[in-house]
Amino acid sequence: MASASPVYSTLHEERTLITPEGVDLRLKLATAGQRAGAFLLDFMLLIVILVIFSIVVVSAGLGTLGAGSVDGIEIVAVIWLLGFFLLRNFYFIAFEIGRRSATLGKRIMGLRVVARDGGRLTADAVIARNMMREIEVFLPLSFLSGGEGVDGAIALIGLVWAGIFLFFPLFNKDRLRAGDIIAGTWVVHAPRRKLAIDLASESGEGASAFTFTDEQLDAYGEYELQTLENVLRSGNAETEENVAATIRGKIGWDWSEAEDDRAFLSAYYAALSTRLERRMLFGNRRLDKFDTGEEQG
Amino acid sequence: MESLANQAVFSSSTFRAEREADWARLEELLHRAEGGSVKRLSDEDLLELPILYRSALSALSVARATSLDMALIAYLEGLCTRAYFFVYGVRTSFGQRAMSFFAEDWPTAIRTLWRETLIAIALMLAGTLAAYLLVSNDPNWFSAIIPAELAGDRGPDATTEALRATLYDDGGESPLGVFATYLFTHNSQVSIFAFALGFAFGVPTALLMVYNGAILGAMIALFTGNGLGFELGGWLLIHGSTELFAITLAGAAGLHIGTKVMFPGMETRLAAARNAGRTAATAMIGVILMLVFAGLLEGFGRQLITDDWTRYAIAALMITVWCTYFYIPRLGNGQR
Numbered sequence: 001m002a003s004a005s006p007v008y009s010t011l012h013e014e015r016t017l018i019t020p021e022g023v024d025l026r027l028k029l030a031t032a033g034q035r036a037g038a039f040l041l042d043f044m045l046l047i048v049i050l051v052i053f054s055i056v057v058v059s060a061g062l063g064t065l066g067a068g069s070v071d072g073i074e075i076v077a078v079i080w081l082l083g084f085f086l087l088r089n090f091y092f093i094a095f096e097i098g099r100r101s102a103t104l105g106k107r108i109m110g111l112r113v114v115a116r117d118g119g120r121l122t123a124d125a126v127i128a129r130n131m132m133r134e135i136e137v138f139l140p141l142s143f144l145s146g147g148e149g150v151d152g153a154i155a156l157i158g159l160v161w162a163g164i165f166l167f168f169p170l171f172n173k174d175r176l177r178a179g180d181i182i183a184g185t186w187v188v189h190a191p192r193r194k195l196a197i198d199l200a201s202e203s204g205e206g207a208s209a210f211t212f213t214d215e216q217l218d219a220y221g222e223y224e225l226q227t228l229e230n231v232l233r234s235g236n237a238e239t240e241e242n243v244a245a246t247i248r249g250k251i252g253w254d255w256s257e258a259e260d261d262r263a264f265l266s267a268y269y270a271a272l273s274t275r276l277e278r279r280m281l282f283g284n285r286r287l288d289k290f291d292t293g294e295e296q297g
Numbered sequence: 298m299e300s301l302a303n304q305a306v307f308s309s310s311t312f313r314a315e316r317e318a319d320w321a322r323l324e325e326l327l328h329r330a331e332g333g334s335v336k337r338l339s340d341e342d343l344l345e346l347p348i349l350y351r352s353a354l355s356a357l358s359v360a361r362a363t364s365l366d367m368a369l370i371a372y373l374e375g376l377c378t379r380a381y382f383f384v385y386g387v388r389t390s391f392g393q394r395a396m397s398f399f400a401e402d403w404p405t406a407i408r409t410l411w412r413e414t415l416i417a418i419a420l421m422l423a424g425t426l427a428a429y430l431l432v433s434n435d436p437n438w439f440s441a442i443i444p445a446e447l448a449g450d451r452g453p454d455a456t457t458e459a460l461r462a463t464l465y466d467d468g469g470e471s472p473l474g475v476f477a478t479y480l481f482t483h484n485s486q487v488s489i490f491a492f493a494l495g496f497a498f499g500v501p502t503a504l505l506m507v508y509n510g511a512i513l514g515a516m517i518a519l520f521t522g523n524g525l526g527f528e529l530g531g532w533l534l535i536h537g538s539t540e541l542f543a544i545t546l547a548g549a550a551g552l553h554i555g556t557k558v559m560f561p562g563m564e565t566r567l568a569a570a571r572n573a574g575r576t577a578a579t580a581m582i583g584v585i586l587m588l589v590f591a592g593l594l595e596g597f598g599r600q601l602i603t604d605d606w607t608r609y610a611i612a613a614l615m616i617t618v619w620c621t622y623f624y625i626p627r628l629g630n631g632q633r
Contacts, residue, residue: 020385023354025378077475085482089489099331101382112382116571120386123394124402125571128578134486134493165496178496181567182554182574193375195320196368201310226367233368273365277309281363 012173015188017118027188029175030111035187041105043137046091053083088138092130097123110191116174116184125183132179136165199232200270210267216251217275223288225276228269232262240265309364316356320376323349327379350380398582406579407623413549413556417506421545424510425517432518442515451516457523464525464532465603477596484540484588488547492554492581499555506548513541531608536595538612542619543587550577550584587619 017025030038061076095103101121102112113129115121140162143155169175180186220228231243244261247253247268255264276286326346329337338346357373364370407414431438436453443451451463487505494501513533520529554573561569594611602608 017381019354019377019381021351021354023358023377025381026374027378074474078478081475081478081482085485089485099383099386101386114382120382122575124575124578124582127582128574131489131578131581132493132496134489135496136493139490182496182558182570183578184567184571184574188378190375190378192379193368193372195317195372198310198313198366198369200366201314222365225365229367274308276365277363280365 015174015186017114027114027190030109030187030189032170032175034109034111034189035169035175035177038103038105038109038111041108042092042103043105045104046087049091050084050087053087054080057083089131092133093126096121096126096130101126106187110189111187112190113185114188116186121185125185129177129179129183129185132177132182135162136168136178140166196233199229199266200273210264210271212251212268212271214275216253217272219247219251219289220272221286221288221291222276225269225272228265228272232265232269237261309360309366309369312356312359312363313366313369316352319349319352320356320373323353323380324376327376327383330383331379346380347384350377350384353377353380398579402579403583404623404627406576407546407583409576410546410549410553410580411624413552414545416552417545417548420503420506420548421510421513421541424507425514426510427507428511428514429518430514432515433522436519436522439515439519442511451519453519457525460520460523460525461528464528474596476600477592480595481588481592484544484591485585488544488584488588489581491544491547492551492577492584495551495554495577496558497555498559499552502548502551502555506545509541509544528605531605531612532599534612535599535602535608536591538616539587539594539619540591542616543584543591546580546587547584550580553577 013029013031015027015029017027019025057076057080061073092103095106096113100107100112101114106112113121113126115125140159143158143162165178169177169180174180174186176186228243231239240261244264247265248255253264279286323346326338326342326349329342330346353373354377357370357377360366360370360373428438428442432442439453451460491502491505494505516533517526517529520526554570554577557569557573558566564572594615598611599608602611
């Protein structure tokens with residue numbers, strides 16, 4: 001029964017990281033979509049920075065041209081070459097060596113790079129994983145752009161070969177790219193969350209208007225409670241109306257048209273969570289509405 | 298009486314209300330610490346942070362066992378993860394890391410790669426020899442091996458005088474600084490490429506090494522054919538002793554990854570790949586530093602110094618310095 005419950009459907013994304021205090025942090029692996037999104041953001045950012053950098057450097061160069069100095073142009077060219085080189089190779093490294101272990105794109109997507117052994121992320125690991133981008137990103141790009149003197153068929157073979165590295169994360173359960181493998185890292189989804197309001201105490205004042213019997217509360221289990229939590233937190237009036245109607249039907253609730261859907265749902269949520277948490281304290285969990293407790297015996 | 302009754306009944310709401318302020322405080326400290334340097338935290342903050350971290354961690358354990366509020370658990374997991382990486386991600390200052398890199402890590406990494414370094418040298422020499430023999434027998438091979446834009450004025454049809462000119466004139470078209478920078482960035486990109494290609498079981502890296510050798514061999518064949526072998530040696534080696542060595546080491550780093558992925562030995566394949574990758578990455582930072590040096594020697598030294606013997610002397614000096622630095626055992630190493 002437990003395996004059929006959607007509550008556990010995210011388990012294969014979870015990775016154990018036990019802190020020295022003995023608590024499992026249950027890291028969530030980043031999905032392929034999040035990884036791709038973060039990379040695209042970084043890539044676009046890189047291009048924007050490069051364009052701005054080039055405009056600044058070239059306009060500075062034009063300024064010195066007016067002064068009629070050759071040395072000025074030389075310095076400008078050196079700065080541009082070095083800047084391009086540093087941006088291409090060290091943008092990712094510089095950000096991931098920092099305290100948040102994430103590039104700007106990863107921060108926006110709520111991702112961070114973590115050493116697979118749970119230890120600290122060392123500089124050599126960050127360098128190893130990012131230098132691999134040379135064959136994962138820049139090689140496919142150079143094949144796409146045709147390269148110099150490469151004919152169609154060769155470019156196609158090269159593109160397929162490069163594609164193996166590009167799509168590497170899709171072919172292993174830990175979503176490691178080639179760089180992650182040689183650096184001993186993986187990328188987890190650990191966004192900064194705000195502490196959401198406590199739904200159970202929110203309904204406190206209005207709850208007295210609703211009293212539920214034990215039978216009415218036994219209609220649902222933890223899975224339904226969490227679904228209800230999501231409904232309440234997203235705050236969509238139409239969904240709330242539908243869900244309220246379903247629950248009222250299921251528990252045989254006597255109600256008038258004037259009753260507020262959200263107030264009813266909040267009160268039911270508070271009552272159900274109190275009851276289920278009480279049961280939980282006594283080691284008597286109820287996973288979902290199909291869980292009668294007896295068959296697991 | 299009533300407060301006693303409330304305390305007796307545990308509820309996740311009161312549990313949360315009691316600790317919320319601590320979590321907010323931890324969050325605020327982390328926000329400040331991650332935003333800038335640790336220096337933005339006062340001494341009291343730094344002492345408080347691990348305590349807040351541990352209490353948040355214990356709150357997480359309690360919440361998992363008693364609360365069905367998914368948002369609360371997700372929040373605590375996120376907060377504890379952030380705090381964990383801050384508290385245990387001990388980092389030394391940049392200066393200390395740079396010190397240990399030059400004193401220990403870099404030479405150690407290069408020494409670890411000694412077997413692959415020999416293989417990379419052998420591959421490059423094989424390429425050199427093959428190309429030398431091919432071009433010596435049939436000069437048409439030259440254009441097949443060396444791309445036109447690299448060859449420039451050099452070619453089987455060029456006169457001895459024209460070839461000599463390429464060795465001693467700086468061409469004049471590009472200023473020295475730009476030339477040095479271009480060479481550095483280009484060579485670094487090639488060496489990073491050689492490193493990354495090592496992941497494909499080292500095969501493309503090996504081919505790259507052979508090809509690099511082949512370019513060298515074709516040049517040697519062309520110039521010795523015109524009786525300029527000695528002069529070419531000075532022209533090549535003044536920077537080449539550093540540059541070729543660096544590229545060889547980059548190839549060795551790539552081969553190291555390739556061979557460890559293929560033959561992990563007693564370790565698991567993933568662990569072997571990780572260890573190889575980190576060693577190779579340390580070596581690669583060194584390689585890039587060497588290439589900065591080679592770029593300066595090539596861009597400035599070679600164009601400004603045109604005396605053959607001086608060129609050879611600098612070449613010999615550089616290779617001695619590198620080899621001493623990398624391979625002479627340290628006093629400290631024996632004691633550990």
